[in-house]
Each structure stands twice: as structure tokens, then as C-alpha cells.
Amino acid sequence: MPEFRKDPITNSWIIIATERSRRPYDYREKVENNVKYVSKENCPFCPGHENMTPNEIFSYRAPENNMSSWWVRGFPAHSPLLHIEGEFEHKGFGIYDSITGLGAHEIIVETPDHDTTLGTMSSNQVEKILWAYRDRIIDLKNDKRFRYVLIFKNHGKKAGASSIHHPHSQVIALPIVPKKIKEELEGARFHYKIKERCIFCDIIKQELKLDERVIWKGKHFILLSPWAPRFPFETWILPLKHSHDFTTISKEEILELSQLMKRFFRTLQKILANDFSFNLLLHDTPNLIPQEGYWTTIRSDFHWHFEIIPRIVNITGFEWGTGVYINHLPPEIATQEIKKAF
Amino acid sequence: MPEFRKDPITNSWIIIATERSRRPYDYREKVENNVKYVSKENCPFCPGHENMTPNEIFSYRAPENNMSSWWVRGFPAHSPLLHIEGEFEHKGFGIYDSITGLGAHEIIVETPDHDTTLGTMSSNQVEKILWAYRDRIIDLKNDKRFRYVLIFKNHGKKAGASSIHHPHSQVIALPIVPKKIKEELEGARFHYKIKERCIFCDIIKQELKLDERVIWKGKHFILLSPWAPRFPFETWILPLKHSHDFTTISKEEILELSQLMKRFFRTLQKILANDFSFNLLLHDTPNLIPQEGYWTTIRSDFHWHFEIIPRIVNITGFEWGTGVYINHLPPEIATQEIKKAF
Numbered sequence: 001m002p003e004f005r006k007d008p009i010t011n012s013w014i015i016i017a018t019e020r021s022r023r024p025y026d027y028r029e030k031v032e033n034n035v036k037y038v039s040k041e042n043c044p045f046c047p048g049h050e051n052m053t054p055n056e057i058f059s060y061r062a063p064e065n066n067m068s069s070w071w072v073r074g075f076p077a078h079s080p081l082l083h084i085e086g087e088f089e090h091k092g093f094g095i096y097d098s099i100t101g102l103g104a105h106e107i108i109v110e111t112p113d114h115d116t117t118l119g120t121m122s123s124n125q126v127e128k129i130l131w132a133y134r135d136r137i138i139d140l141k142n143d144k145r146f147r148y149v150l151i152f153k154n155h156g157k158k159a160g161a162s163s164i165h166h167p168h169s170q171v172i173a174l175p176i177v178p179k180k181i182k183e184e185l186e187g188a189r190f191h192y193k194i195k196e197r198c199i200f201c202d203i204i205k206q207e208l209k210l211d212e213r214v215i216w217k218g219k220h221f222i223l224l225s226p227w228a229p230r231f232p233f234e235t236w237i238l239p240l241k242h243s244h245d246f247t248t249i250s251k252e253e254i255l256e257l258s259q260l261m262k263r264f265f266r267t268l269q270k271i272l273a274n275d276f277s278f279n280l281l282l283h284d285t286p287n288l289i290p291q292e293g294y295w296t297t298i299r300s301d302f303h304w305h306f307e308i309i310p311r312i313v314n315i316t317g318f319e320w321g322t323g324v325y326i327n328h329l330p331p332e333i334a335t336q337e338i339k340k341a342f
Numbered sequence: 343m344p345e346f347r348k349d350p351i352t353n354s355w356i357i358i359a360t361e362r363s364r365r366p367y368d369y370r371e372k373v374e375n376n377v378k379y380v381s382k383e384n385c386p387f388c389p390g391h392e393n394m395t396p397n398e399i400f401s402y403r404a405p406e407n408n409m410s411s412w413w414v415r416g417f418p419a420h421s422p423l424l425h426i427e428g429e430f431e432h433k434g435f436g437i438y439d440s441i442t443g444l445g446a447h448e449i450i451v452e453t454p455d456h457d458t459t460l461g462t463m464s465s466n467q468v469e470k471i472l473w474a475y476r477d478r479i480i481d482l483k484n485d486k487r488f489r490y491v492l493i494f495k496n497h498g499k500k501a502g503a504s505s506i507h508h509p510h511s512q513v514i515a516l517p518i519v520p521k522k523i524k525e526e527l528e529g530a531r532f533h534y535k536i537k538e539r540c541i542f543c544d545i546i547k548q549e550l551k552l553d554e555r556v557i558w559k560g561k562h563f564i565l566l567s568p569w570a571p572r573f574p575f576e577t578w579i580l581p582l583k584h585s586h587d588f589t590t591i592s593k594e595e596i597l598e599l600s601q602l603m604k605r606f607f608r609t610l611q612k613i614l615a616n617d618f619s620f621n622l623l624l625h626d627t628p629n630l631i632p633q634e635g636y637w638t639t640i641r642s643d644f645h646w647h648f649e650i651i652p653r654i655v656n657i658t659g660f661e662w663g664t665g666v667y668i669n670h671l672p673p674e675i676a677t678q679e680i681k682k683a684f
Contacts (some may be wrong), residue, residue, distance in 0.1 A: 002424055002443025004518060013518050015443060017423060081359060081660070081668065082344055094548045095541070096569045101344025101357060154659030161659060172660065176346060176355050179665030199437070206436045227438045281663045315657075317496030317503060318423070318514065321623045323521030326423065 005228040009187040009199055010180075014228045014325045037165035040114045044078075045166035047112045054078060057106060058135065060128055072128045073109050074136060074171070080105035081172065088145055088175065104140055104173035108132050114166045117155075117275070119265030121167075127258035129169065130249075133282065136171045138247050141287050146173040148181065148286045156277025159311040169280075177286045184283060185302055192301035200303030201242050203227075213335045216342060220253045221260055225331035225338075231309050232329035233268065233338070237261070238305040244285040246304045261306075263342065268310060270341045277311040347570040351529040351541055352522075356570045356667045379507035382456045386420075387508035389454045396420060399448060400477065402470055414470045415451050416478060416513070422447035423514065430487055430517070446482055446515035450474050456508045459497075459617070461607030463509075469600035471511065472591075475624060478513045480589050483629050488515040490523065490628045498619025501653040511622075519628045526625060527644055534643035542645030543584050545569075555677045558684060562595045563602055567673035567680075573651050574671035575610065575680070579603070580647040588626045588646045603648075605684065610652060612683045619653040 003016045038044075044052035047068035059073035076084070082103030091098045110129045111121055118126060133151045140149045153169040154161040177185065191199035207214050207224050215223040215235065222238050237260065239253065249257070268276060284304045319325050345358045380386075386394035389410035401415035418426070424445030433440045452471045453463055460468060475493045482491045495511040496503040519527065533541035549556050549566050557565040557577065564580050579602065581595065591599070610618060626646045661667050 001428060004441040004443055006439040008437045008439070012521050015423065017443070081357065086343060093552075095350045095544055096548075097348040097350070099346040101346055101359070150660075150664065152659060152663055159659050160657060160662060170660070174666075176666075178663075179354050180663065183665075202437055206438075210435075279659045279663055315502060317494060317501050317621045318492075318512070320502060321494055321520075321522065321621055322492065323525075324516075324518075 007226070007228040008203065009191075010183040011187060012183075012228070012323060014230055014327055016330050017326050017328050018330060036163065038163050043114055043164065043166050045107075045109045045164060045168055046114050053107075058132070060132070068112075070112065071125070072111070072132045074106055074132060077105040077107050077170070082174070099175055102145060102175055104143070104146070104171065106136065106171040108136065108169040108171060110167040110169060116167060117265065117269070118167070118261060118280075119267075119269045119274075121262070123259040123262040126262050127254055130254050130258055130261075133169070133171075134247050134249060134254075137284065140171070140173040141247075143173065144287075145175060146287055147175055148177045149173045149284070150178065150181075151282040151284070153278075153280040155280075156275065156311065158277035158314070159279045161277070181283060181286070185286065188303070189301045198242050198300060198303050200238060200305065204238060204240065212332050215264075215335055215338050216260070218256050218260060220256045223260060223264060225335045227331065229327055229331045229334070230325035231311065232313060232327060233272070233310045233334050234327075234331075235264065235308045235334075235338070236305050237264075237308070238303060242300070242303055244300070244302040244304060246282060246284045264308070264338075267338055267341045271337060272310060272312060279307075279309045279311060281307045281309075283307060349568070349570040350545065351533075352525040353529060354525075354570070354665060356572055356669055358672050359668050359670050360672060378505065380505050385456055385506065385508050387449075387451045387506060387510055388456050395449075400474070402474070410454075412454065413467070414453070414474045416448055416474060419447040419449055419512070424516070441517055444487060444517055446485070446488070446513065448478065448513040450478065450511040450513060452509040452511060458509060459607065459611070460509070460603060460622075461609075461611045461616075463604070465601040465604040468604050469596055472596050472600055472603075475511070475513075476589050476591060476596075479626065482513070482515040483589075485515065486629075487517060488629055490516045490519045491626070492516065492520065492523075493624040493626070495620075495622040497622075498617065498653065500619035500656070501621045503619070523625060523628070527628065530645070531643045540584050540642060540645050542580060542647065546580060546582065554674050557606075557677055557680050558602070560598050560602060562598045565602060565606060567677045569673065571669055571671075571673045571676070572667035573653065574655060574669060575614070575652045575676050576669075576673075577606065577650045577676075577680070578647050579606075579650070580645060584642070584645055586627045586642070586644040586646060588624060606650070606680075609680055609683045613679060614652060614654060621649075621651045621653060623649045623651075625649060 002018060004013050005016055006013050040046060043049060050067055054076045057074045057076065059070040061071065062069040082101050082105055084104050086100060086102055088102055089100045111125050113121065137149045140146060150172045151169060188199045204222055213225040213227065215225065220240055222240055224236055226234060226236055285302050344360060346355050347358055348355050382388060385391060392409055396418045399416045401412040403413065404411040424443050424447055426446050428442060428444055430444050431442045453467050455463065479491045479493065482488060492514045493511060530541050546564055555567040557567065562582055564582055566578055568576060568578055627644050658668065
């Protein structure tokens with residue numbers, strides 16, 4: 001019998017379609033490999049091709065004084081979605097609203113190595129990427145025009161990635177809080193108002209007690225399959241200690257997180273394919289949030305986390321049109337499969 | 343300069359990325375044609391193959407007493423997403439909720455003709471499809487376990503359609519109101535609470551006054567590009583007279599609607615391609631809606647309509663992860679292009 005499950009944070013329903021369920025290893029064949037990517041020779045993100053990108057915003061570099069001796073580097077996107085400079089204007093047309101398309105759109109090249117992935121690079125390299133995430137958020141939050149700094153990564157065509165395969169993340173600073181993040185913030189705030197507890201802390205406590213969807217627990221982080229996953233193998237990484245702000249992460253925490261991320265991606269590569277498609281999204285606190293007439297930051301009612309969503313199955317018209325996702329793999333089985341290969 | 347625009351009903355933001363804008367005819371090449379479909383010989387929806395489908399629920403038929411002399415027919419889906427029979431149960435596990443996956447999942451075969459489309463069939467045939475939509479909603483609303491009857495159509499692979507190309511629609515009755523419909527209902531109710539006016543009626547009034555996004559206006563219906571379209575050529579059809587319930591449509595109204603639909607799809611075929619991908623979704627009132635503790639139907643605060651969304655561009659990871667859509671074609675230009683070819 002299929003089952004509707006409700007995400008306790010956003011109150012979105014998903015359907016676990018157990019009867020059509022496939023065994024986890026059936027997902028392997030679903031990965032497409034017939035996609036054309038920009039070759040290493042023409043890759044603007046490879047060392048030696050620095051002049052193919054817009055001017056560097058930052059880089060972490062080896063001590064040698066060589067233009068191409070970087071470990072991680074960032075620059076504005078070549079065709080930015082939004083403009084960083086210009087007048088900021090809210091306009092109204094009767095019942096309609098618009099805002100000038102101001103924002104930042106940056107690329108973080110994660111490694112000089114064209115052919116590596118989060119699962120095959122060293123955890124030391126993953127650590128550098130996480131520091132870059134932190135540093136870009138801190139810098140962009142200084143610009144008070146922006147309400148949200150979004151850090152994400154699309155890998156593979158099914159995840160909506162571009163034709164550049166060289167590992168990179170994207171940073172987008174927006175004058176609005178994006179819809180899906182806002183739903184989560186509002187759900188968490190609602191829970192906090194009623195219970196005076198963080199909903200994510202409540203989820204962690206319940207998951208640890210039930211032990212049905214916990215994949216791994218360390219000193220600082222927990223890796224779990226959510227109760228109502230939209231996709232097979234959807235996985236969340238949350239700090240065990242309540243924290244709304246990713247940028248307050250400590251050196252010790254980032255070390256554990258980078259080792260955990262590398263290990264998790266290596267595990268999914270074993271289960272799915274070396275080059276499986278996925279979206280990685282950091283859900284962090286907004287810069288400013290309107291509350292009772294003035295602007296303030298969120299403290300106790302949000303809990304930052306990463307969501308990792310393998311994109312190995314296509315979205316149907318039903319899912320797109322309704323927002324109700326159909327998942328053929330119950331998260332309890334996904335948890336077992338990941339634990340086995342972890 | 344790009345522009346953020348807010349949908350006045352759901353308060354979702356989209357980005358009109360004018361600088362990356364393509365000319366409307368540039369969208370033609372984006373239609374994929376290399377998709378494999380079930381052949382006419384093996385098509386379970388073709389006349390003469392009635393025994394390949396589950397038992398008929400209804401049919402509109404020619405007077406001849408011949409199994410295959412139908413114009414439109416409906417039956418349960420071969421692999422239904424949800425089960426129609428069984429015990430209905432709400433369960434709670436601490437902070438988590440689930441409901442048994444009960445529901446109806448039906449197919450409406452729109453025509454005996456395997457190779458036609460909404461743009462090439464007669465408006466008389468489109469009329470029959472619309473009556474079928476009405477009749478299935480009326481029937482399924484009698485089942486008080488269901489809260490929403492969804493009527494939709496996915497055409498083409500990019501729209502998430504199956505491998506059966508024979509024109510068909512889907513009917514899904516759900517024990518929940520789907521997220522995206524709920525957002526619209528809640529937005530419309532909020533507007534009504536404050537203004538004591540229907541937000542869709544307000545939109546129609548403002549659009550008629552501005553005349554920037556109105557494609558066509560008849561005696562009973564209006565065809566318009568919304569202020570904040572998620573995709574190029576997204577178009578809405580609304581009844582001019584306030585009505586929350588599609589099933590109250592009159593014979594005269596359904597006649598105009600079927601002619602309008604046929605003409606609109608024929609126009610999009612001219613602009614895009616004969617076999618362009620799209621989603622068609624009827625946004626209708628829910629069966630029952632919880633309000634202040636008891637169950638009642640909506641009357642003045644919702645306005646039924648069709649949304650037609652050509653799926654000629656892919657969704658990026660950013661759009662999927664944030665819910666903020668990027669549209670390169672301003673609706674004002676889409677309106678002009680459709681009017682030219684109408």
C-alpha cells in the first residue's frame with residue numbers, strides 16, 4: 001500500500017510508492033553517461049586557463065608565486081544571472097510587484113583537478129571548499145542589499161548542471177529569500193513559537209531514539225535520511241549542536257564535516273555510479289528577516305544543514321504541477337543500503 | 343537589467359532575465375524529437391485495443407453498438423499511483439505524520455485518433471474532453487475520502503509524459519490538497535479576507551485595463567500571459583465571470599472554451615513545433631477545505647482556471663532547489679507573439 005508522508009518542517013506531502021518500489025541497486029542503470037562536456041583542453045576552470053575567467057574574487061593558494069598554484073578559487077559567473085551594480089528599486093503596478101534584478105552570482109572552482117569529485121578528492125580538499133563557502137557568505141552578508149546567500153552545487157545534466165564538468169559550486173546572493181528556503185524558515189519558526197524548541201533539534205532527538213533513518217553520527221554531525229524524502233537517497237547533514245549560522249562553524253567541526261562529506265559521496269558513488277547526478281544545497285540562515293515591523297536575524301528557530309539530493313530519476317508532470325513528490329525508495333531502506341556501503 | 347517579479351497569488355518570486363533573452367522563434371529549436379513512443383500497433387489507447395486497458399469507467403460513444411465506436415473513454419490507470427480501496431488511516435509517529443495512500447488514478451483517452459493533438463483535432467472533440475473532465479470530477483467528489491480531484495495532461499518527454507503518445511489526460515483524486523494548489527488557495531483566501539474581493543477577478547480587471555498581457559477576450563473567457571510566468575509562453579485561461587467550481591460550467595461556456603483551447607494550441611504549434619511538450623493543469627476548487635474547525639467548500643475566494651505551460655526549456659538546479667524560476671521571455675513579448683499568430 002502506498003503511503004503519504006508529511007515533511008514536519010514545510011508540511012509538504014510526498015508519496016512513498018512502495019509497491020512500485022525498486023531494489024536500491026536498480027538505480028544504478030538510471031545514470032546517463034551520454035552527455036557532452038567541455039574538454040579539459042578548453043576548460044576555463046583548469047589551472048593555466050585563469051585568463052579565461054572573469055577577475056578572481058579570492059583564492060587559496062600554495063606559497064609559490066605562480067598564477068596557477070591555487071587550491072580553490074572564486075570569480076563572478078561569466079553570464080551572471082543577476083547584476084551586482086545598479087540602483088535598487090521596488091516597484092508596484094496595482095496588485096503586481098517587481099524588484100530590480102540585483103544580486104551576486106559567483107563560481108567557486110573546488111579543485112585544480114578537472115576529473116575528480118567530492119567522493120574521490122582528499123577530505124583535506126573538501127575542507128578548503130567548506131572554508132570557501134564560509135568566507136563567501138561572510139563577505140556577501142556585508143552587502144545589506146541582499147537577504148539571502150545561497151550556496152549550491154549541480155552535478156550532472158539531470159541535476160541541471162552546465163556543460164562544464166570541472167568540479168565547481170555556485171554562490172548567489174539575492175534581494176529576496178527563495179521560496180523553498182522561506183517555507184522551511186517559516187515552518188521552523190512556527191514550531192518554535194508553539195514549542196519554544198528548534199524543530200531540527202526535535203527531529204535529531206527523535207531520529208536518534210528510533211534509529212531507523214540515522215546513517216551515521218559523529219561528535220559534531222549527524223547524517224540521516226529524512227522522514228519524507230522527495231527523491232531516492234535524499235540525505236541531510238545536520239550539526240548535532242543547535243546552530244542557525246553556518247559561518248560560526250569551528251575548525252574542529254569543519255574537519256569532521258569534510259571527512260563525512262567525502263565518505264558519504266564515495267559511498268553514493270559505490271551504490272549509484274561514479275558520476276551520478278546530484279544537487280547539494282546549503283540551507284543557512286537568511287541575512288535579515290522581517291519580524292514584527294523591524295529587521296532582525298534568526299537565532300533559535302533555525303538550524304543550518306546540507307541537503308544532498310541524487311537526481312537519478314526524472315520528475316513527472318504530476319510532481320512538477322502539484323509539488324507532491326513520488327519516491328519509490330522508502331528512506332528506511334535507503335538508510336540500510338547507505339550504511340552497508342559506508 | 344534582470345527583474346524579480348512576484349506572483350500576486352502565491353507570493354512566489356520569478357526572475358525575468360531579459361538580457362539573456364532569446365527572440366521567441368529561438369524556442370523552436372529547443373523541442374526534442376528523438377523520443378521513442380509506443381507504436382500505433384501496440385498502443386493500448388487505440389480503438390480495437392480496448393481489451394488492453396483495465397475495465398472502462400465511462401465512455402461517450404457513437405450510437406452504433408460497436409465496442410470501438412467511442413469518442414472519449416476513461417478507465418483506471420494500469421499502474422495506479424494510489425489505491426482506490428482500503429482502510430483510510432492517519433498515523434502519527436512523534437512529530438511525523440502519514441496517511442494511507444488511498445486515491446483514484448484514472449486515464450481519459452481524449453480521442454480515437456492516435457496522431458492528433460489539441461491543436462489539430464476538431465473543437466467539437468475538445469468539447470467532449472472538457473465534458474469528460476467535468477463528469478469525472480462530479481463523480482469523484484461524491485467520495486468523501488478525497489479532498490482534491492486533479493485533472494492534468496503531460497504531453498512530451500520534457501513535460502514528464504509516459505511513452506504513450508496517444509492523446510490522454512489523467513485524473514487523480516487525493517486525500518490531501520496538493521502543495522501548489524494549496525498555496526494558490528491560501529493566497530486567494532488571504533486576499534479575500536482583506537479586500538472581500540477575488541484576487542483572480544482583480545487580476546482580470548487590471549489586465550483588461552493595462553492591455554499588456556491579454557491575448558484574447560471572448561464572451562465568457564480570457565486568455566492571458568501571467569505577470570510572473572515561470573516558463574516562456576506560460577498561459578492562463580480564466581472564466582470572466584467569477585466561479586470557483588469548474589463543474590458548474592454551462593453548455594455555452596464549454597463551447598467557447600473548447601474553441602479557444604483548440605485555437606490556442608494550434609497557435610503554439612505554429613510558434614513552437616507541432617509536437618511541443620507541455621503541461622495542462624486545471625486549478626479547481628477542493629472538495630472540502632478545513633476552515634475554523636469544520637469542513638466547508640470555498641465560494642467567493644477562488645476562481646477556477648486552466649494553466650498551460652510549454653516545457654521547452656529545462657529546469658536548472660537553481661530553480662529546482664530554490665523554487666525561484668528564471669524566464670528569459672518577458673510575458674509582454676510572449677503575448678505579442680501569440681497574438682500575431684492567433
